[in-house]
Amino acid sequence: MPGRRWRRRFGGLVLLVILLAVLAYLRPEEQLVAADGERVHVMDGDTLRIGARIVRLADMDAVELHQSCQTSDGARWLCGQEARSALEALVARGGLRCESRTSDRFGRxxxxxxxxxxxxxxxxxxxxxxxxxxxxxxxxxxxxxxxxAREAGRGIWRGTFDRPDEWRAAHPREDRP
Structure with missing residues (x-):
């Protein structure tokens, strides 16, 4: 009965894969939480999702998540991802509080x-x-x-970059808020 044995082994393998997937999904991960207990997701260098609300930080414009910059020696680096990491580090300090002043054309x-x-x-x-x-x-x-920051060469100022508004204009996306 080689067919039954093969089916049993295959069934066991499928069960193992499902179990591993469930464990990976349920594993504890560091969650960012706002002061009011809402879960926070850092979307990019200037945008947060707090619970179901999308919040854009006022009075600044961070490089976009998929944007790259260039160091003074010409090497390209993923400055947009580093900007998001910087915002994640700030949010991880705890006690996030946001005071909404207005909303933008995308409803954020x-x-x-x-x-x-x-x-x-x-x-x-x-x-x-x-x-x-x-x-x-x-x-x-x-x-x-x-x-x-520019004079000290911090962050995006360590080399050259497209200003975020110019980068967005050169890389239009219909779904981008």
Whole structure:
């Protein structure tokens, strides 16, 4: 009865694969949580999903997630992913609180956010060099921090990059907020 033996082994293998998939799905992972207990997902360098709400950080514009930059010696690096990591590190400090000021054309809340030890997440990301100051409506609110980051060569300022608004214009996506 080689057919039955093969089916039994195959069935056991399928069961093992399913069990491993379930365990991988259920494994505990570090979850980012807002001060009100909502789960937080950092989407990119300036956008958060807090529960079901999408929040865009006010007064700055971070490089896009899939954007790359160039170091002063010409090497390309994934600055958009590093910008997201910088925001994740801030959110991981705990105590995330966001105060919505308005909404953008995509329906996202535009908010000023703070975390434990940092009163303005946007200002901190600009100072770290992961974002440029302002947006098209409020350009320059963190201009001094941007200048300091640029002069120190921090974050995106360690080489060259396309400004986020210019990069988005050159890489249009219909689904991009």
């Amino acid at each position: 809340a535009v908010a000023t956010c703070s975390v434990d030890g940092v009163s303005d997440v946007s200002a901190d990301l600009v100072a770290q060099g992961w974002a440029v100051s302002g947006d098209v409506r409020r350009a320059g609110i963190h201009a001094a921090r941007e200048r300091e």
